[in-house]
Amino acid sequence: MALKIHGIGASRAARPLWLLEELGVPYEHVSQSYRDGATRTPEFLALNPNGHVPVLEDDGVVVWESMAINLYLARKVGGPLAPANLAEEAEVLRWTFWAVTECEKDALTVLMHRVGMPADKRDAALADQAEKRLAVPFAVLDAHLATRPYIAGDRFTVVDVNVASVLGWAQSSRLLAERFPRVADWLDRCMKRPAQQKVRQLAKSGR
Ligand SMILES: N[C@@H](CCC(=O)N[C@@H](CS)C(=O)NCC(=O)O)C(=O)O
Incomplete structure (x- = not known):
């Protein structure tokens, strides 16, 4: 299953979206807003009980908090964008x-x-x-x-x-x-x- 990132570009989802573009890995973008109630549905709250975007889904692993998502992605994908030591x-x-x-x-x-x-x-x-x-x-x-x-x-x-x-x-x-x-x-x-x-x-x- 591809990496899936929730959140419109005009939100803190821009952080993982930017990193994903830099990493050049395939991902699915669920461009949901946070102003229209979409982050208050039972389905979304099951992903992030804070009701915030961004959220990353990666084959059963769910990560919220934009910076935590980026640290996770860097560690997962590796390469020059990740810390070398x-x-x-x-x-x-x-x-x-x-x-x-x-x-x-x-x-x-x-x-x-x-x-x-x-x-x-x-x-x-x-x-x-x-x-x-x-x-x-x-x-x-x-x-x-x-x-x-x-x-x-x-x-x-x-x-x-x-x-x-x-x-x-x-x-x-x-x-x-x-x-x-x-x-x-x-x-x-x-x-x-x-x-x-x-x-x-x-x-x-x-x-
Ligand atoms: N510390 C969190 C903050 C997340 C956050 O506040 N996201 C905003 C959009 S930028 C949000 O979803 N707000 C919706 C709400 O507060 O209901 C992170 O960096 O991911």
Whole structure:
């Protein structure tokens, strides 16, 4: 049975969809929304009792939590996107946890209050405050990228997908781009990858 991923492109399902495209493995995309009740059906709740997308099904194995799905996929498929040794695995794990614990909430606030919500619902002050807080972890990543082109070292890996998926939400921030040029450059390189562009097109199409 093929890998099956649930969730529209304009959701955190973009994270595993991006990785699956990078990995080049066949998969089935169930492009279900999370706004129309489809994630509250008994069938869906049996897959993910949290009622959230994304969910991965892999021959009887069910994984929810976008980052856990990506770590699972990297481990399953292997190759250059996966950590090659324990030291690289430590990089992948620590920066993935760092992205979700230190950055995700504020990056989402920047996204929603700079570009995501209708203009009359945006609150620039909330976005300003989130950017100010994000400057602290951004400085850490900017220093890290001074000595390597990608987060785990010389090549693009799953951790770049994971971290760029989160920090990409704050890409509209001029302040962060100006203060942290190495993060901005790395993010730009990640976001221009064909696999990411494909998922972005998918999201735009509503699937
Ligand atoms: N930490 C979870 C968050 C999942 C999540 O919140 N997904 C949203 C879409 S991006 C969702 O399904 N929301 C539906 C709801 O809250 O009812 C992950 O990374 O997978």
